[in-house]
Amino acid sequence: MAQQKTTWLRDLLIVPLVVGLVVAVVAYVLPKLFAESKQISYSIEEPIAYLDKSSIGSAVVTVNNLTVPEVYAVRVHLWNSGDLALKDIAVRFEFSPLDNNFRILSVSHNTNPAKEFGNITEQDDGNYSKRFIYQLLNSQDEDTIIFLTTAKVNLNVYSKAEGLSVKAVSVNKDREFKWYHGAIVGMLASALSSFIEMLFNLRKRRVKKQVEHESVE
Numbered sequence: 001m002a003q004q005k006t007t008w009l010r011d012l013l014i015v016p017l018v019v020g021l022v023v024a025v026v027a028y029v030l031p032k033l034f035a036e037s038k039q040i041s042y043s044i045e046e047p048i049a050y051l052d053k054s055s056i057g058s059a060v061v062t063v064n065n066l067t068v069p070e071v072y073a074v075r076v077h078l079w080n081s082g083d084l085a086l087k088d089i090a091v092r093f094e095f096s097p098l099d100n101n102f103r104i105l106s107v108s109h110n111t112n113p114a115k116e117f118g119n120i121t122e123q124d125d126g127n128y129s130k131r132f133i134y135q136l137l138n139s140q141d142e143d144t145i146i147f148l149t150t151a152k153v154n155l156n157v158y159s160k161a162e163g164l165s166v167k168a169v170s171v172n173k174d175r176e177f178k179w180y181h182g183a184i185v186g187m188l189a190s191a192l193s194s195f196i197e198m199l200f201n202l203r204k205r206r207v208k209k210q211v212e213h214e215s216v217e
Helices: 002-034 180-216
Strands: 038-044 048-051 061-063 066-068 071-080 086-096 104-112 120-124 129-137 142-149 154-159 164-168
Touching (some): 071 086, 086 142, 104 120, 104 129
Antiparallel strands (some): 038 071, 048 071, 071 142, 120 129
């Protein structure tokens, strides 16, 4: 009888704990994970040398009436990785050169979808950066930007809007990293199953105890 009482008390304490955990997850964690979000992601590939000093030698290369010592191509992949469409969103691409003679020679865009993507307005932002206004970026809309520059330098990406997060992604990393959704569902299913089993066992013990008590009487 003492062992049954101890087991009953243990279940009595565990059940509210499990219920509280499930309620907390449902009320606070899940809404945050599955809430619609505003997010821009980007990846920057290693610059490719189109023309470097070793290959140019003593030759003089002129691009857009500007004499350049080298020409590098920098490829940036930008996409709307959130759930909500972004309208009139500004994105700044800023290089960090050590040489004051650094220049951005040209910029090209390759969008997905290729047609009816929405206007991309370029704003003059000095010699070291470019600023683009995207009229409309639906979820998963993409833009691949190629910058031709006069040197191999670091590039930073900036954007700011209400509720917007900007995420840098490794070139080799999968952009869709949402396996945790399945893990959360599995955890909840397991907790709910354990909760139901404990209630069933608790009910079974109470019935058994009542039958034993009546038989003794």
